Amino acid sequence: MNLEERKKFLDTLYSLKGDSNKIDEEASLLNSTISYPGSIARFRKFTKMNLGALSKNRLFFSTSDYYNDPLDSNVGVSVDKIKDKLKDTLFNESVNNSLVDKYKPFMSDDFAKLVLSMPNASNRNILNSSIDKALLFVKELIRRQTYSICFTEDVYNLSSWIYYGDENKGFELIYGVKDGALSGLSCSKFEKCLKCPMTNQEKYLYPVGYADKPYESTTYATAYFCFLVCSILSPNELNDIKKRLPSGIWEREKIILTKGKKLYADLEWRLILPSYTFAPYHFDNKNNEFVFDKIKEQPFIECAPDAIVIGSKMSSHNVSRLIDVAKKAGIKKIMKAKYTLDNKLKYLDVIE
Numbered sequence: 001m002n003l004e005e006r007k008k009f010l011d012t013l014y015s016l017k018g019d020s021n022k023i024d025e026e027a028s029l030l031n032s033t034i035s036y037p038g039s040i041a042r043f044r045k046f047t048k049m050n051l052g053a054l055s056k057n058r059l060f061f062s063t064s065d066y067y068n069d070p071l072d073s074n075v076g077v078s079v080d081k082i083k084d085k086l087k088d089t090l091f092n093e094s095v096n097n098s099l100v101d102k103y104k105p106f107m108s109d110d111f112a113k114l115v116l117s118m119p120n121a122s123n124r125n126i127l128n129s130s131i132d133k134a135l136l137f138v139k140e141l142i143r144r145q146t147y148s149i150c151f152t153e154d155v156y157n158l159s160s161w162i163y164y165g166d167e168n169k170g171f172e173l174i175y176g177v178k179d180g181a182l183s184g185l186s187c188s189k190f191e192k193c194l195k196c197p198m199t200n201q202e203k204y205l206y207p208v209g210y211a212d213k214p215y216e217s218t219t220y221a222t223a224y225f226c227f228l229v230c231s232i233l234s235p236n237e238l239n240d241i242k243k244r245l246p247s248g249i250w251e252r253e254k255i256i257l258t259k260g261k262k263l264y265a266d267l268e269w270r271l272i273l274p275s276y277t278f279a280p281y282h283f284d285n286k287n288n289e290f291v292f293d294k295i296k297e298q299p300f301i302e303c304a305p306d307a308i309v310i311g312s313k314m315s316s317h318n319v320s321r322l323i324d325v326a327k328k329a330g331i332k333k334i335m336k337a338k339y340t341l342d343n344k345l346k347y348l349d350v351i352e
Contacts, residue, residue: 001035001153001207003264009033010209013257018249026250034180034207039306040151040269041174043164046311046318053300054173054308055325057186060300061147061273064256065140068163069263073146073256075139076214077221082135137290138224142217144279144292146252147299149271151175153207155309156345159265161337165311168337171322172309180205182271184304201273203301206253208268210261215254228290273299307333309347323350 001009012033016026042059044050053060064073152160161168176183182205257270280293308326310319319336326334335347 001037001267003210003261005033005035006207006209006264007211009207010211010258013209013250013254014215016250018251020249023249031180036177036180036205037153037269039155039174039176040153041155041157041160041172042149042151043157043160043170043172045164045166045170046314046322050170051321051325055329057184057302057304057329058300059149059271059303060298061149061271062298063144063147063279065144067150069259072259073143074214075142075221075255076216077135077139077218078216079132079135081218082222082225133289134228135221135225138221138228140292141224141228141279141281141290142221142252142255146256147273148256151269151271152267153269154267156347157265157267158345161311161345168311168313169315169318170311171314172311172337173305174307174309175303176306177205182303184306186302186304201299204272204274206257206270206272208257208259208266208270210264211258212261215258217251217255220248220251304329305331307331307335310334310336310350312337312339 009030012030016030019026044054067073154160155172155174161170161172164170165172181203185203253272256272259266259268280295281290282293283289284291308322308331310322314322323334334350336350338346338348340346
């Protein structure tokens with residue numbers, strides 16, 4: 001998909017209202033703007049971890065904070081607007097039920113009432129004095145909500161070979177795409193899949209859209225700020241509070257599928273898990289701030305690539321190791337990248 005086609009996709013995504021009664025209709029409208037390529041690729045460094053994943057044909061999902069670009073899935077918010085929404089509610093000494101109406105556009109009545117019933121003035125003062133720090137945390141929390149796997153539709157992408165492929169010393173994995181999904185996906189095909197939580201988990205493949213600025217998500221971020229407040233004031237009710245969060249239908253997609261126009265050359269696609277990720281964190285009372293905890297385990301899928309391409313500068317020792325791992329993983333097509341005399345990149349079959 002070119003820049004114009006991706007803009008149409010992104011404009012359509014932005015236009016979706018997230019009406020739970022029309023979710024199928026909205027999804028169909030969005031899908032009508034997508035032209036799937038026949039294949040997509042990932043470029044990898046030659047590391048023990050990547051070889052281990054290759055040996056089992058595993059693709060690991062990550063949240064945006066793991067990506068190389070610190071502004072990836074950046075959340076566009078207006079701090080002033082959020083403060084205006086909060087000052088007459090969260091930090092008002094005399095809370096009354098009429099203020100709940102201000103929250104109706106983005107959270108349920110019971111959640112709004114819970115937020116508005118903050119009884120402790122000292123807690124209000126703590127939050128008021130550190131609101132900017134908390135809002136920065138909210139932006140990062142939203143970035144960590146969604147698991148995804150990144151690909152490019154340009155299997156000859158030179159910048160990807162340099163950056164992700166370790167300056168041509170790494171390798172490339174090429175995956176087939178059929179009917180909007182990875183064709184080599186093995187989820188639910190084996191007995192071991194019956195016990196895997198990913199078997200019945202929906203996975204959606206979307207193009208990334210490129211825009212001049214991040215998606216504006218002030219209202220969504222405000223709701224999450226309120227969630228953080230409640231997690232401090234009512235830690236024993238945290239799980240119940242999570243259930244009361246606004247659904248955020250399409251909000252996470254709008255955030256994670258928007259990137260700056262300068263990165264258009266990546267021609268990126270992302271495989272997304274639609275379910276929420278609640279990044280583990282705790283409130284550090286000593287330093288009066290939220291702190292993220294380490295994620296114990298990343299979700300993954302098993303998907304056999306159609307082909308593997310060896311980087312043009314990979315050492316002969318690593319080439320032998322990579323070919324051995326690829327064969328054991330059942331990858332039948334193995335190629336080697338080569339630059340011609342006129343500086344064009346070609347992939348040649350490896351014959352042993």
